[in-house]
Amino acid sequence: MTADELYKLLFTIRNLPAALSDEGERARLTAYLNKIVGHSYHQRDQLLLSEGQEAMYIYFLEKGFARGYYHDIQHDREHTVMLWDQYSFITDPPAFFEKEPSKLNIEVMAGSHLLFISRQQLDELYQTFPYAEVFTFRITSFYSAHFATRSHDLVSLSAWERYQQLLKHYPKIELKVTKKIIASYIDVAPQSLSRLIKANRCR
Structure with missing residues (x-):
């Protein structure tokens, strides 16, 4: 299986490093990613991450839908704070990038197809292609903007x-x-x- 939609999204990110304007370098990077990116298909709703766990993977939602939520034990109520549609990156940024215990539950819906890469594989990718760290910066920037907008909408x-x-x-x-x-x-x-x-x- 290929990861064409993932690469299409990565290479349309604004202000990419100059190295990625070279077709040969892009081909080298995608060939490397093809060797390490995993694939999973989910026939039923499934938790990818639970509160308190270490987030070991970052996912790309090639098809399907997912959500992130907190469980309010006191009131026995779930608070959905994040929704992911097709062609989204799924993770709990503090848990994945900062290696903190997750405060989030991430649930993928039935019929979803995911691509994934481990934190260790990502670190090795950056050792081989240092400029690729721009992808982490863009992903964390997206999450920061999302939660700022969401906080504003909830009160406004x-x-x-x-x-x-x-x-x-x-x-x-x-x-x-x-x-x-x-x-x-x-x-x-x-x-x-x-x-x-x-x-x-x-x-």
Whole structure:
């Protein structure tokens, strides 16, 4: 199996190192990656990472959907804080890059196909291709921007506005995850989401 979509995304990142403007160097890098990138297919919903675990892998979602959530033990409630659609990088950045125990649960949905690489393999990649560290910088920058935007939206937008934003960013999400997950992402109870949808359809 190839990882063409992964490479297409990597090589369209802005401000790439000059070395990657050379087709020969790109071919050398992709040949190296082809040898180390793993593939997995998930027939059912499955946890890739649990709270307290060390994050040993970073994933690329070639097909499917995934989410990241915290479990509020006191109230026995899940708080979905991250959603990943096709062609996304999946990890818990502090747990993977800083080697901290994960505070996040990462769940991949049934029918998903993932590419993955271990932290050790990534370190060896950077030893061979030092300029490739730009990919880590771009991934961590994306996560920082995402959580800043999400924090802003949770305090600045109404629940209905958050729901509309969700539908805009993740078309047909209702076919990919349950309403309970959607409700937890926009920070409302499932019953409240049902009432919101019903009330706004009547307008």
